[in-house]
Amino acid sequence: MASSTRRDFFKALLAGVAIALLIGVALDVVLLYRPLLDVLSYLFTNPSLILIHPLFMVLIFPGLGFVGIVAVLAIWGERKFAAKVQNRVGPLYAGALPGGILQPIADLLKLLFKEIIIPKDSDRLVFVMAPVAAFLMGAAPVALVPYSPSYVIFDFPLSLLLFFVFTGFFPMVLLLAGWSSNNKFSFIGGLRALYQQASYEIPMFLSALSAVMLAKSFSLMDIAKAQTGVWFIVLAPISAVVFFTAVLAELEKFPFEIPEAESEIVAGWMTEYSGMTYGLYWFGIYVKLVAFSGLFAVLFLGGWNGPLIPAPWWMIIKVGVVATLIISTRAFFPRIRIDQLISAGWTKLIPLALFNILILVALQPWLVRLLS
Amino acid sequence: MDYIIPLVLLTYTSIMALLSLESRSLVYGAISLAGFFIGLSLFFFLLNLPYLGVFQLLVYVGAISVLILFAVMVIGEHQKAGEVRRFRAFGLVGGLLLALAMAFAGIILLMSFLDVSFAPLYSVLVYVAPVVVLITFVVLFVGEPKGRSHYRYRAFGVLGAALIFGSFTGVFSYLGGLNAFSGEVPFDVGRLADFVMNNYGFLMVVLGLLLASAAYGAVALAKKEKEEEEEER
Numbered sequence A: 001m002a003s004s005t006r007r008d009f010f011k012a013l014l015a016g017v018a019i020a021l022l023i024g025v026a027l028d029v030v031l032l033y034r035p036l037l038d039v040l041s042y043l044f045t046n047p048s049l050i051l052i053h054p055l056f057m058v059l060i061f062p063g064l065g066f067v068g069i070v071a072v073l074a075i076w077g078e079r080k081f082a083a084k085v086q087n088r089v090g091p092l093y094a095g096a097l098p099g100g101i102l103q104p105i106a107d108l109l110k111l112l113f114k115e116i117i118i119p120k121d122s123d124r125l126v127f128v129m130a131p132v133a134a135f136l137m138g139a140a141p142v143a144l145v146p147y148s149p150s151y152v153i154f155d156f157p158l159s160l161l162l163f164f165v166f167t168g169f170f171p172m173v174l175l176l177a178g179w180s181s182n183n184k185f186s187f188i189g190g191l192r193a194l195y196q197q198a199s200y201e202i203p204m205f206l207s208a209l210s211a212v213m214l215a216k217s218f219s220l221m222d223i224a225k226a227q228t229g230v231w232f233i234v235l236a237p238i239s240a241v242v243f244f245t246a247v248l249a250e251l252e253k254f255p256f257e258i259p260e261a262e263s264e265i266v267a268g269w270m271t272e273y274s275g276m277t278y279g280l281y282w283f284g285i286y287v288k289l290v291a292f293s294g295l296f297a298v299l300f301l302g303g304w305n306g307p308l309i310p311a312p313w314w315m316i317i318k319v320g321v322v323a324t325l326i327i328s329t330r331a332f333f334p335r336i337r338i339d340q341l342i343s344a345g346w347t348k349l350i351p352l353a354l355f356n357i358l359i360l361v362a363l364q365p366w367l368v369r370l371l372s
Numbered sequence B: 001m002d003y004i005i006p007l008v009l010l011t012y013t014s015i016m017a018l019l020s021l022e023s024r025s026l027v028y029g030a031i032s033l034a035g036f037f038i039g040l041s042l043f044f045f046l047l048n049l050p051y052l053g054v055f056q057l058l059v060y061v062g063a064i065s066v067l068i069l070f071a072v073m074v075i076g077e078h079q080k081a082g083e084v085r086r087f088r089a090f091g092l093v094g095g096l097l098l099a100l101a102m103a104f105a106g107i108i109l110l111m112s113f114l115d116v117s118f119a120p121l122y123s124v125l126v127y128v129a130p131v132v133v134l135i136t137f138v139v140l141f142v143g144e145p146k147g148r149s150h151y152r153y154r155a156f157g158v159l160g161a162a163l164i165f166g167s168f169t170g171v172f173s174y175l176g177g178l179n180a181f182s183g184e185v186p187f188d189v190g191r192l193a194d195f196v197m198n199n200y201g202f203l204m205v206v207l208g209l210l211l212a213s214a215a216y217g218a219v220a221l222a223k224k225e226k227e228e229e230e231e232e233r
Helices: A002-045 A047-052 A054-059 A064-085 A103-113 A124-144 A159-180 A184-215 A220-225 A237-250 A275-300 A311-332 A338-362 A364-371 B004-022 B026-046 B050-075 B091-113 B119-142 B147-179 B189-232
Strands: none
Touching: A002 A047, A002 A054, A047 A054, A054 A064, A064 A103, A064 A275, A064 A311, A103 A275, A124 A159, A124 A275, A159 A184, A159 A220, A159 A275, A159 B026, A159 B050, A184 A220, A184 A237, A184 A275, A184 A338, A184 B050, A220 A275, A237 A275, A237 A311, A237 A338, A275 A311, A338 A364, B004 B026, B026 B050
């Protein structure tokens, strides 16, 4: 009896997987029929055209493949670097490659096969949808960051604002995740995420505004193009520092790792999450790290501009440097309290960002000659 | 095929607006409100007004919905997440009327895209719909709110609101079809800034000062309250 029900269950499972696969393949064929045909035809005529095809951009270079690799490297690098600083070893061996560099992949496999536990008193719909929404909100801004004049997935005249739209949704998703878990630690973590947003978001807008003022455009492409001569970190250093601080708070990196303070409130808003729902949160956060490194590089470090080597490589190097700076804070800083962050955001970061904007306004005639 | 996207969007936006009014759980209502704002901003994108659409997203979804959600969660319902009840309020009548209203709005949209003149229909709608809504509200507030009849009145009101929404959306899509859909609209933040500052510069400054003083006033009020509390101690 038991074996027959089990067999039935597996039959149903197989049927479900087959139907899902069929629907997926049908959708893919409908959506990707023309682009795939284009790519296949280029393969035989002119292979170099594949490299600038939109499908290649979405799936491989500025899109999914590149971001995934950088995110995995960032997870590994964060653990390894913090371990070195604290005189530990860190991840040591996993698979054939040295240095435990495959450890994130092993973690991913483990999370994929773990059971997803949904608490009994939770709000099931929101509880399951929140990690998916968090991953989407983390991955969407990647499409807006230009890696060279041709390597951008979605070029839009207001791409900087759209970037902030996507990142502005994130704390709302976290609050919903914390609320739906029906756990006091999760709820406190969600509220902390929202308080944190209230403290860092305005300085972030204001400091990004100085780059907008210098380039006279909201488009990230135009902002990068305006820095062919001089990088904006030279002209607006205070804004760059304020923006970097705000990015640390946005990514919940170490001095501001307040919403998921593990020594205070277990794991914050993701206390009740397990298996791949937890994995989606982690991957979303690290994909957002890549997106914000790209944004910082475009706003203040000149984007793809640089001597000798071609455009996308400069951008890749800058993204790597900024991501390394962001994840290295884990080893150096203690966690501050939420009220300290709010008072720092409102009484120090906002005046500093406004101060730099005033300086730029005062230097306007000189800057016009410099940048033209 | 052009009308399919507006039709889907219209359905989505109307359903979200209705859910934000009708859902029993305040949190779900706030989420639906955010979804409604997103739908509205997508309409702006559809009408070739990306600036307005992005700001709708940034301000209404990114800030106002979050604040509403925050307020609901901090001071609002002391209801556990698991105790969310289903939307029984609507029932069959409301659903049927909603479907009718949606179909009506869809027909108006279709007519606008097929360049069929719908001016008589539109004028009838504009005169009839407010009367319907007015009667509904009078009945709602005068009548005894109990039993199934109450829900029927509510469904009636919902129908009126959907009629107004549908007719206005149809008209705006039609007007937008004359200008926005026809070609590329030049889009430039610098020109927009020039236009606003040259024509309405003084007003902008006054408005900015007003908003800033309002923000400072709010901060001052909050601050004063805390100081008084300390004095009381």
